[in-house]
Amino acid sequence: MDFRNYKVPYSGDAKYSKKVAYFSMEFAIHQPLKIYSGGLGFLSGSHMRSAYELQQNLIGIGILWKYGYYDQGRNMDQTLQVGWMAKDYSFLEDTGIKFQITVHDAPVWVKAFYLKPETFKSAPIFLLSTDIPENDYVSQTITHRLYDANVATKVAQFILLGVGGAKLIDELNFNPDVYHLNEAHGISSAFYLYKKFGNNIEEVRKKLVFTTHTPEEAGNEKHDIFLCQKMSYFGNMSVDEVRALTGLQDNFFDHSLVALRFARLANGVSKLHGEVARAMWKKYPGVCPIISITNSQNGKYWADKHLYEAKNNNDSNKFDERKTYLKKRTFDIVADQTGKLFDPNVFTIVWSRRFAGYKRADLITRKLEWFNELTSNTQYPVQIIWAGKPYPMDYPAINDFNHLVNLSRGYKNVAVLIGYELFLSKRLKQGADLWLNNPRVPREASGTSGMTAAMNGAVNFSTNDGWIPEFEKDGINSFVVPPADLNTSVYEQDEHDLVALYDILKNKILPTYYNNRDAWKQIVYNGMEDVMNGFESNRMADEYYELLYNN
Structure with missing residues (x-):
């Protein structure tokens, strides 16, 4: 199969004709594909199944986690034991697509795998991996553990999902009308798109939408802005340029706040959460409107x-x-x-x-x-x-x-x-x-x-x-x-x-x-x-x- 001019392999209702790329750190599609931790993945998995049932023009963009979240076992006294076992998936198709992204001023090779819609009755999903021989060991570990505890590794994972996902879409020549971020993990894609669209943030905003799942400000991901810049999160932009573009004032890069400023529209995941989110973010200027679309299951x-x-x-x-x-x-x-x-x-x-x-x-x-x-x-x-x-x-x-x-x-x-x-x-x-x-x-x-x-x-x-x-x-x-x-x-x-x-x-x-x-x-x-x-x-x-x- 040639993935270089990719089209969703079905046609459906005209009201679902807009091309959408859906970015998520985790997808709980079916038990054999262990690339999820919990609720966020369960939600995105059901979304992908319904997109398939409704024949929507939508693709998923995620990461192929070598060790998944973790394997839950027991110690000798039956208490919790955390284990890590490598996973292999014969049902994923190698797209043949490899490209490079920059992490910490160094090139990192990315390989793309494909989950066919027929396999688990889901929208087509592309999964990114850095665990390939072309990379050194540190670069390979970017896709080892979902939500890695090491801060630098986690920032690298966010770069992979956002920048890597946006670059994959270009490799596919998919040209989506909408980039949908399921949580703010992939907001680095906006900096890639900003450069792609000639440093025009309004062009980014036209295409970007955002789903927030976190009902309290402290629960949203924040990282040292200098660490992010050092790790090439913003491409070649300086910290001063990033602050000018995002409106951030302090030394922390607030992923959710930036997503709310770069998106044209966002949604909370229940009516109550929509109210909580609007109240939580209203003190910040430049935040997009937040509506509610209540989560559901397939x-x-x-x-x-x-x-x-x-x-x-x-x-x-x-x-x-x-x-x-x-x-x-x-x-x-x-x-x-x-x-x-x-x-x-x-x-x-x-x-x-x-x-x-x-x-x-x-x-x-x-x-x-x-x-x-x-x-x-x-x-x-x-x-x-x-x-x-x-x-x-x-x-x-x-x-x-x-x-x-x-x-x-x-x-x-x-x-x-x-x-x-x-x-x-x-x-x-x-x-x-x-x-x-x-x-x-x-x-x-x-x-x-x-x-x-x-x-x-x-x-x-x-x-x-x-x-x-x-x-x-x-x-x-x-x-x-x-x-x-x-x-x-x-x-x-x-x-x-x-x-x-x-x-x-x-x-x-x-x-x-x-x-x-x-x-x-x-x-x-x-x-x-x-x-x-x-x-x-x-x-x-x-x-x-x-x-x-x-x-």
Whole structure:
């Protein structure tokens, strides 16, 4: 196949005719392709699947991570072990394209690989690698580990995604109408385009759009501007020239702020996050408008079609049989990993996502006497499963994971699993009766795991953050913790949420599940219906064209 005049290998609706290049550090397309860490990748993966289903004129630009994010294992005492195993992918096609970018004033060779749309039913994706013999070892390591902890390596990765991605597009002669940055990791592309368009920032702005996922200013990537300049992030531009172009005043290069100044339009990933983002960035001059396009997940990939078939046919027995089978299959994984035998007839709570402080994985355990009462209740028995990958250098999050591992040893009905990737994520959603989500409001920009849980017959129980305010009908399709007073201390907010969580669990959720199964099943059905109507990613992919690309 000749990639030098590349065209998307299908034609679709005229409203999706604009050429779009979608830049993302990670894509969670399917379990065998381990180039993702968590929510950002799950989102971009569903976006690529829906772009394929809608036959949109869009390509993905990413990085082929040799070691992926990391391989989550266990130490001898079952605590978290971080491992790195090289990955090989026979299903990726070598495009034959190699070119050079400049990193730290030195040439680095880049090779491009291609994921065909038919392989995993996604939009075509091009993945960049520097792990080739033409490069020295240091240059090869740029594409070794997703979100490398070394600052210089991370800056080099951002250069590769942005400058390398933009240069690849030129090698392909794709000529996109829109460059879409999924987070600010690829904003170095703007400096490449600035030079390409004759030092005309307005020409860059016409083509650049930006999705921000971070709901607080401190969480956005910032790096020493002199380090960035030394590493050739800005091409040949001096720091003074960069400051004049970006409006930055201090010694830090704020990737998100620059993206908001260089883009013509940006979006937050839920309605609430859009409001938070507009309030957060309004004090900075020159920031583009920020709209909202709520994240969603792909139904064809995530939803259990047999559950939906039973629901749509109002076949309660078949629904119960299928859910029981799914729970048993999930509990085989629990038994294999932990030696604990879970019962498919027992109410099962699952908390599974990236471990991070604000997500409060351990919240339900913080009053141990309440937790012991919950887990020993014979009238309303429960089983609890945790899973998720902390960032490998986030030691407080790793400590939270290990704390739960150690705690779980004292209970037959509490388990902590490893290997939280697409496969285990789907299995846990299929095995859950209740999908617990308790981030500290308003720290969760979107939080899409509950969408795919609902697609598999699990009921959402969440604090009212991210996408939940757009979905929740408390007691009808989900259960929601009433908002805490955000003017109180973090301790008081956590205390409020913990008290409310136990109150709702003990007095509403468990009695309904065990004493009124028809009412419980209606809540499950309502959640399944509402999530597919409003939070399936074909809607999201359509909105990106309608609200972001075509405006």
